[in-house]
Amino acid sequence: MAVTIKSEREIQLMREAGKILAEVHEKLAEMIAPGITTWDIDRKGEELIRSADCIPSFKGYQGYPASICVSINDEVVHGIPSREHRLFEGDIVSLDAGVIYQGYQSDAARTHGVGKIDPEAQRLMDVTKESFYRGIRYARAGCHLYQISAAIQSYVEENGFSVVRDLVGHGIGREMHEDPQIPNFRPKLRRGIRLRPGMTLAIEPMVNAGGYEVWMLEDDWTIVTQDGMKSAHYENTVLITEGDPEILSLL
Ligand code: MF3
């Protein structure tokens, strides 16, 4: 599929979707505390999304059973909410959510500490978030896509962490996953497409404290680090403009 350029009308709807999603994330952040279950987070998330006249895009996507992906510690992404999974002091937890507003999608993820966490876990979360900002320095018309990828990878590796190779960011619009794929590492022999105003991209570094290798659990969804070390995720839906990128899923 070709990379789509959004019209002003489509961009307006994606702005609205992004704003709603940002608010959902802010409200979910407030409930993060030792003792709650990942099920509680999903229930609240779905309620917030639907009460804003949106559809939770993840629910039923390729059979995924919930509205919010909740991934704890060594879980990288796509953790399935469960009444059995409780947050404990010292955990880090990634929440990934997507909404559809009047046919247009937004996708964003945040990682939170639960209660008091150790400094290295905090550093992992900080580096992951900052790597997104390093990446979007190149989310500009005329830049090549993999300049974003390279900037994310360099920053993460300078800080002694690794970027996941098996999962990537993506274009987004009417569909959650559109072209182009956006790796968080630089493919050696290619520069990627040239960015143009009106492209909308979900840029989502997934950063492991240890090695980059991951595998999938028997539930066919949950991705975990092979070495059992922690992983963090940070994602926003971003619009390429004539000037600075616009982060649609932040308030
Ligand atoms: N947010 C994820 C992504 O960026 C998608 C979640 S998979 C789902 O690709 F099944 F939960 F929807």
Ligand code: CO
């Ligand atoms: Co995404």
